[in-house]
Amino acid sequence: MDLLQQLGQVGLQAFQRLGRGSLFFFQVLLGFPELIRRFHLVVVQMWSVGVRSLLLIVVAGTFVGMVLSLQGYNTLVDFGAEESLGVLVALSLVRELGPVVSALLFAGRAGSALTAEIGLMKATEQLAGMEMMAVDPLRRIVAPRLLGGILAMPLLAALFSALGVIGGFFVGVGLLGVDDGAFWSQMQTKVDLSDDILNGVIKSVVFGVAVTWIAVFEGYDTVPTSEGVSRATTRTVVHSSLAVLGLDFVLTALMFNG
């Protein structure tokens, strides 16, 4: 009986959190129109989540592209199809790896920082202090961070994919001797603007919303102790990574099953 009760308790808590998270999300969304007037708040957040993730994304993207090219070549060369290397690199990056890996890195790099920042603000009662001054922390603190994350994520994913293609090009053409023209022309005939690139961008926007939403909610909902902040930060990384991978499967099934 106790076991059943515990199970029920855990389930109810999970649903409560989900409900609170959704309500929180819509409340923050209501603050978005105001941000157009105070866009500098978003710019500051884009600096901290976007620009400062740049180095990580640039290095990771280039190396992922280079590794894809090396590994893909080994398989393709057996079929004498090494000229399709460009297609392989571009499609894997644009459709899957670009959005997914950059979202995972983004969750670790920017999401955890957002949670820790907001969580500490709560633990040190800065959020309560703002409320005392009739400043809505949802609009002043959370909304710019959410919007900044949502805007930064697609740009980071696009950079990741583009640099990955360039990295793959250098390894494939420079190191492995694939024909330069075939690399690009096969890529251009097989990669479709709306089917592949646009869908990749849609994916990265969805991941941006999911990761940033989880990060700011975990921060805002944290238990205001140092242990609570540390647990919230861990949860952000774990939950947003799982959300990204799960959403990726759903989106892929919806977009590319034709």
Next chain:
Amino acid sequence: MHNRTLEIGVGIFVALGLAALLMLAMKVSNLGALTADGGYELQARFDNIGGLKVRSPVTMAGVRIGRVAEISFDNETYEAVARMTIEPQYNRLPKDTSASIFTAGLLGEQYVGLEPGGEEAFLEAGDEIRMTQSAVVLEQIIGQFLYSKASEGDGGKGP
């Protein structure tokens, strides 16, 4: 001052991201190759189109001059009808141009290859290419090969 460097940093970041998107669109995808959506349409009837798909390339002398726009099936003649969009600058295809379906490489995709004829008049929008050659189906070739081998064997011993 700090605010200014920060804003410049974000500006560079956004510009880089948009440049990456643009590069993906122009260099990686087919946007660069698709000059104008316009062009004129031609039709061709094939007995068998094999693995031809919508958006497969239409080439002449190995150069892509258009794409397959639509594939349908004619219920009366039991033929496949492929509508092709040819880019507008290639408007000097002779009337007796022939169309065949080829395969790029051993396992590659299939495409329509046009072979120019010798007539003076040119094909115009909506015209049909009369001379067509179907896709080569591997199983049929193997079947024919086996059949001819078998009949050869018979010919030796037969009456």
